[in-house]
Amino acid sequence: MSTTAAALDRDFFARPPRAVAAGLIGCTLLHRGVGGIIVETEAYERDDPACHAFGGPTARNAPLFGPPGRAYVYLCYGIHSMFNLVTEPDGIAAAVLIRALEPTAGLDAMRTRRGLERDRDLCSGPGKIGAALAIELSQSGADALSEPFTLLAAGTGAEVVAGPRIGLSKAAEYPWRFCLAGSPFLSRPAG
């Protein structure tokens, strides 16, 4: 790429979550300059039993009901910070979970935070991203289109593959997981 990648704008996120989830593959996500290329995402819709907004608004899922382009962060299994991006116009309450990155920036910081050396293991899962990028629960509801977050548009040529979602107790069979074809940085192989 000879030119600087364009930052994603709010219109990019004001679309149905599956479109956003597919479109995010190949884009770059940074938190305080640390992160990489998005290679795996999952979509969560409002009328989706697995979506945190399914049961209606609560204190935790409030950001989902706000404007698109915001972060929704929550703690899973008491250990892992899961990073989502809110999609759709205000109030629809859908989101995209960022599941894996190809690390490209701040490698040393990520290796230190994860206690690992291999790039391939740094961000190959949603909980790992929370740890590697040092994303905190308090950032839930924050604008993901401005500092300390950076979201850059994808280059050309990203081949996206869809498959079933992972780890859900409900509606996991929906083929709403999107991967960069052939990437070695996925949480699990595509399909």
Next chain:
DNA sequence: GGTATGATTGACT
């Protein structure tokens, strides 16, 4: 006030 549970990970048989 108490209890059940999870969009996971890492360690172990």
Next chain:
DNA sequence: GTCAATCATACCA
């Protein structure tokens, strides 16, 4: 392949 860790949140009394 199986399984425990660990705590904010949701839900019930």
